[in-house]
Amino acid sequence: MRPQFDPPFNSSSTQDERFYVDRYHVVMVPMMFQADKYFLAYDRVVKAGVLKLPMTDGTAMLVVLPDEDVDLTAVEEEMTLEKIQTWIQQLKKTKLEVQLPRFLLEHSYTLKDVLQTLDITMVFQDDADISVILVFLTSNLFGCQVHHKSVLTVDERVDHTSTSGGRLFSTPPPRLTINRPFIFIIYQQTTGSLLFMGRVTNPTEK
Numbered sequence: 071m072r073p074q075f076d077p078p079f080n081s082s083s084t085q086d087e088r089f090y091v092d093r094y095h096v097v098m099v100p101m102m103f104q105a106d107k108y109f110l111a112y113d114r115v116v117k118a119g120v121l122k123l124p125m126t127d128g129t130a131m132l133v134v135l136p137d138e139d140v141d142l143t144a145v146e147e148e149m150t151l152e153k154i155q156t157w158i159q160q161l162k163k164t165k166l167e168v169q170l171p172r173f174l175l176e177h178s179y180t181l182k183d184v185l186q187t188l189d190i191t192m193v194f195q196d197d198a199d200i201s202v203i204l205v206f207l208t209s210n211l212f213g214c215q216v217h218h219k220s221v222l223t224v225d226e227r228v229d230h231t232s233t234s235g236g237r238l239f240s241t242p243p244p245r246l247t248i249n250r251p252f253i254f255i256i257y258q259q260t261t262g263s264l265l266f267m268g269r270v271t272n273p274t275e276k
Contacts, residue, residue: 072223074126079104079170089171090250091272099171099273105243108168109161116140116148120157121168121246128260132157133170134253135246142251142269154255155262165243173273174223 079102087101109122117137124130132154136145256266 076124076126077104077106084172087169087247088249089273097272097274101169101171101247101249103167103169105167107163108166110164110166110246111157111160111162113157116145118145119246120161122161124259128258129256129265130259132255132257133248134255135248135250136252138250142253142271145253146269149253151264154264158262167243167245169245169247169249171248171270171273173270174276175268175270
C-alpha cells in the first residue's frame with residue numbers, strides 16, 4: 071500500500087532532519103515537506119495533536135503526535151473508535167507547513183487466533199474445503215495456518231496526473247514537524263471506516 075496524498079509532498083523539498091526516537095536516541099531521516107491548508111485538532115485529555123492528510127482515493131491519514139513529555143503507549147491506551155471519531159469531528163482547517171518522515175512498515179503475522187476469535191474456524195479443520203481461503207482478507211492458506219502480510223510505504227510518490235506544487239502564503243504559516251514517535255490511522259472519509267492503524271517509533275526501521 072502506498073498512500074498518495076492530496077496535496078502531495080514536494081519531493082524537491084525533502085531533506086534529512088533529526089527524528090527523536092527517545093531522549094537518548096536520535097536518527098537522521100528524509101523529512102518530506104509541504105505547505106498548504108490542513109485540518110488540525112488537539113486533544114487536551116491525552117495531550118496529543120491530530121493532523122489530517124487527505125489522499126487521492128477518498129481515504130485520509132490521521133497523524134497523532136503526542137506532546138514531548140507524553141508516552142506513545144499512554145495515548146494508544148486511550149484510543150477507541152469513539153475517540154477517533156471525536157478527533158475527526160474536531161478537525162479545523164488552518165494554514166500549515168508540514169514535515170513528515172518517509173517510512174516503510176512491513177509486518178507479517180498469523181491470523182489463525184484472530185479468525186477463530188471471530189468464529190471463523192472452518193478453514194482450520196483438517197477436512198475443510200481448501201478453496202475457502204478468505205480472499206477478502208488477502209490472506210494465504212498454508213496447511214492449517216493463515217498468514218497476513220501488511221506493507222505500507224509513505225513517501226512523495228504520486229500519480230503522473232498529480233502536481234507537487236505547494237501553496238505560497240504571504241507570511242510563513244506555523245510549522246508542524248513530526249520528529250518523534252507517532253501513531254497513524256488510515257480511514258475512509260465518506261464512511262468513517264478504519265482501514266489501517268500503526269505506530270512509527272523509528273522511521274529508519276521497518
